[in-house]
Amino acid sequence: MTQTQWSAVRDVHVPDEVERLLLTVPEWFGRPQSNAEYVDAARSMETWTVRNDTGQVIGVTLISHHFRRSSEVHFTVVDRSAHGTGVGTAMLQSICADLRQRGAKLLQVKTLGPSHPDLNYGRTRYFYEKMGFIPLEETDLWGERTPCLIMVKTLE
Incomplete structure (x- = not known):
């Protein structure tokens, strides 16, 4: 599938669609408990x-939205x-x-940190960096074996 111009919109809640989409990318979303939380x-x-x-x-x-001037x-x-x-890209730009x-x-966005060897999340970090996010800190927020990378982007 290729398309040169996508349109992203603020939409209604779509938990069933989220559940369906998660199944298409199990290498990123392979934890049933986490998937249930996303849904x-x-x-x-x-x-x-x-x-x-x-x-x-x-x-x-x-x-x-954590505060009036910062979101995640x-x-x-x-x-x-x-x-x-x-x-x-279309979603993040919109x-x-x-x-x-x-x-x-x-x-801000949180994703799996670079000290974890998962190549798929290397692609995720690359995408966010391409979109202007800057790595801020890697923490043990999600536990010692799941390093959390906090990335931030200014909106000015």
Whole structure:
């Protein structure tokens, strides 16, 4: 699947779509308990989606707002068939533009840290860096065997 111009919108809650999308990328989302938490979060968190030309959701990002001027990418998933086509980029660009309009100054994301050898998350970190996120700190927030990398992006 290739598309040159995707459109991302703030959307209704789509927990069933999140559950379906998680199954397309088990190498990133292979923990049933974590997946259940993402599906549950999709019932209430601010939701951004990209849909294909038939209206099917092919990408979802959930956003949380900690303070008026700072927000967090809680979760992003893109259908495997749409990887590399700009779906994730479209979501983050739209989210950043919207957050700027709302007065936010900082966006953060947490992902698996580089001290863990998982190559898939190397691709994830590369994507976020390409989108302007800067690695801030690697912590043991998720436990000693699951290093958490906090990345930040200014929205000004």
